[in-house]
Amino acid sequence: MEKAKVFLSDPQVLFREGIHFILSGEDDFEVIGETTNNEDAFIHITANPPNIAVLSMHNGKYDGPEITCRIKRSLPSVAIILIMEKANNELLFSAMKSGASACLTKNSDPEYLLDIIRVVSQGSHPILESLLIPEIASKILAEFEEMNLLSSQLDDLLATLAPKESEILGSIVNGNTIEQIATELDLTEENIRRNLRLILNKLVVNDQSRTLFEAAQRNMPALMQNIARTQGATGNYITREEFNEFKESLMERLKSFIGELT
Numbered sequence: 001m002e003k004a005k006v007f008l009s010d011p012q013v014l015f016r017e018g019i020h021f022i023l024s025g026e027d028d029f030e031v032i033g034e035t036t037n038n039e040d041a042f043i044h045i046t047a048n049p050p051n052i053a054v055l056s057m058h059n060g061k062y063d064g065p066e067i068t069c070r071i072k073r074s075l076p077s078v079a080i081i082l083i084m085e086k087a088n089n090e091l092l093f094s095a096m097k098s099g100a101s102a103c104l105t106k107n108s109d110p111e112y113l114l115d116i117i118r119v120v121s122q123g124s125h126p127i128l129e130s131l132l133i134p135e136i137a138s139k140i141l142a143e144f145e146e147m148n149l150l151s152s153q154l155d156d157l158l159a160t161l162a163p164k165e166s167e168i169l170g171s172i173v174n175g176n177t178i179e180q181i182a183t184e185l186d187l188t189e190e191n192i193r194r195n196l197r198l199i200l201n202k203l204v205v206n207d208q209s210r211t212l213f214e215a216a217q218r219n220m221p222a223l224m225q226n227i228a229r230t231q232g233a234t235g236n237y238i239t240r241e242e243f244n245e246f247k248e249s250l251m252e253r254l255k256s257f258i259g260e261l262t
Contacts, residue, residue, distance in 0.1 A: 003027070003028055003029055003030040004028060004029050004030070004051040004052060004121040005030055005032045005049075005050040005051045005052070006023060006029055006030065006031050006032065006050055006051065006052045006053075006054065006117070007031070007032060007033045007034070007041065007044060007045055007050040007052070007053045007054070008020060008031060008033070008034045008035075008053075008054050009034070009035045009036070009037065009038055009040070009041035009053070009054070009055045009056055009059060010036070010054075010055075010056045010059065010083065011036050011037065011056060011059055012106075013036075015083075015106060016034055016036075018110070019054060019113065020034065022110050022113065022114050023114075023117070026114070028118070028121070029117070029121075032048065032050055033048070033050070036059075037056075037059050037061075038055055038056065038059045038061070038062045038063070038064070038067040039061045039062060041053065041055060041067065042062065042067055042070060042071065045071055045075065045078065046071075046074065046075065049075050049077070049078050050078060051077075051078070051079065051121055052078070052079045052080075052081060052117060052120055052121055053071065053078055053079070053080050053081070054081045054083060054117070055067060055068070055080060055081070055082055055083070056082075056083055057082050057083060057084035057085070057091055057095070057103075058084075058085075064082040064083075064084070064091075064094075064095060064098070064100070065082070065091075065094040065095055065097065065098035065100070066098070068080045068082065068095070068098035068099055068100050069098050069099065069207075069208065069211065072098070072099040072208075073208070079101040079120045079121070079123075080098075080099065080100045080101055081100065081101060081102045081103070081104065081116065081117065081120060082095045082098075082100045082102070082103045082104075083103075083104055083105070083106055084103065084104075084105055084106070085105065085106055086105055086106075086107070087105055089133065089135050089136060089139075091103070092127075092130055092133075092136065093136055093139050093140075095127065096127055096130060096131075096136070096200065096203065096204075097143075097203055097204060097207040098204070098207070099204045099208075100127055101120045101124070101125045101126065101127060102116050102120055102125070102126040102127050103127055103130070104116060125197070125200065127200075128193070128196055128197060128200055131169075131172070131196045131199065131200065132172055132177075132178060132196075133172075134172055134173050134174070134175055137169045137170075137172035137173045138173045140169055140199065140203060141161075141166070141169050141170070141173065143203065143206075144160065144161050144202075144203075144206075147159075147160070147206050147210070148160060157209065158205075158206050158209055158210075159202035159205055159206055160202075161199065161202070162195075162198075164185070164187075164195060165195050165198065165199050167185055168181060168185065168187075168192060168195050168196070168199075169199070171184055171185065178192055178193075
């Protein structure tokens with residue numbers, strides 16, 4: 001059986017070595033590298049992609065969610081597990097939007113950590129269970145409301161919640177368990193989890209799309225000047241036709257990007 005390759009990044013040597021020790025006793029894992037910060041981790045991971053990267057939430061120039069986004073954009077098959085010092089729903093929500101497969105605290109039981117790494121290696125996303133936290137569900141609903149406003153500027157390219165998905169999140173916000181939601185909405189638990197998975201996918205895609213859109217907005221003046229120079233326009237101005245052509249090109253690129261993510 002081929003071993004799952006794991007890369008570790010954490011500034012605390014003892015914690016990192018503890019994970020390495022746990023994995024070294026398993027036949028189905030191989031630690032292929034370690035580092036103390038996420039900047040170096042990104043370099044190593046892009047050069048020699050593992051199956052799983054266990055990364056620190058706060059470590060170096062890039063925090064956990066940002067490094068996860070960077071890795072997932074170029075290496076979507078690499079599963080990311082983020083480790084935070086202590087439970088924090090704000091950080092958990094950021095990890096969720098970044099595309100991380102799991103998010104744990106450093107005081108997690110070693111056997112539980114091993115179980116999480118194993119199910120992640122099999123393609124599961126344990127972070128999905130975090131959608132059942134009322135505070136997280138409330139943040140997701142607010143996020144999609146904000147995205148609806150942005151989507152109107154992008155020809156409705158961004159993903160929206162289906163009515164059933166909104167109902168499920170609303171029921172979670174009200175404090176209901178998955179069993180209670182199933183009874184309330186006349187759904188099976190399997191169907192609820194399938195909807196939660198769709199919600200998570202939409203959340204990740206929208207966050208990546210917003211990052212791209214905001215980057216384009218920040219760099220718009222430089223891009224317009226570059227177009228003007230390329231097309232021989234005078235000064236720092238371009239014509240309305242040239243601007244519209246550029247805008248359409250940007251929208252097409254955004255559509256292509258979203259299509260690749262979905």
